[in-house]
Amino acid sequence: MTDARSSAAEYLRFLAWVVGVAVLIALVGALPTRRMGGEEAIPAMIAGCVIGALASAAGGIPVALGRTARRNAPAGDPAQKLKAMMLAMALRLVVVVALGAAASLSGEFERVPLLLWIAIGYVALLAVDTWYAVKGF
Numbered sequence: 001m002t003d004a005r006s007s008a009a010e011y012l013r014f015l016a017w018v019v020g021v022a023v024l025i026a027l028v029g030a031l032p033t034r035r036m037g038g039e040e041a042i043p044a045m046i047a048g049c050v051i052g053a054l055a056s057a058a059g060g061i062p063v064a065l066g067r068t069a070r071r072n073a074p075a076g077d078p079a080q081k082l083k084a085m086m087l088a089m090a091l092r093l094v095v096v097v098a099l100g101a102a103a104s105l106s107g108e109f110e111r112v113p114l115l116l117w118i119a120i121g122y123v124a125l126l127a128v129d130t131w132y133a134v135k136g137f
Contacts, residue, residue: 011064022053044113051099052121059092067136
């Protein structure tokens with residue numbers, strides 16, 4: 001029971017880092033975005049950061065489940081670790097593409113700032129995702 005709770009606690013800690021980094025990059029990027037794109041670019045920046053954070057959260061799920069399985073298994077299987085990491089990367093990419101396409105095609109956001117901030121958020125949060133995956137395995 002403590003192993004599952006420990007994995008859940010680690011995942012919640014990962015989510016806190018994801019939210020923290022997403023908020024940080026939004027705060028740092030607000031002024032340049034406003035200067036370059038005007039006021040209408042700010043909602044696109046926020047949406048891009050949220051999309052990146054949601055993709056990271058989704059990508060962390062296979063790693064969290066892999067951590068739980070690893071703790072319950074007698075020996076860590078390298079193939080299972082690799083499978084969990086590959087699934088996390090694929091899930092993260094699918095979520096960011098799906099949400100990014102939906103937001104871009106909705107017409108609610110300025111397209112260029114939205115896509116730029118999705119990319120910035122994706123790259124910034126990739127460091128957090130990598131740290132979480134490496135720490136877990």
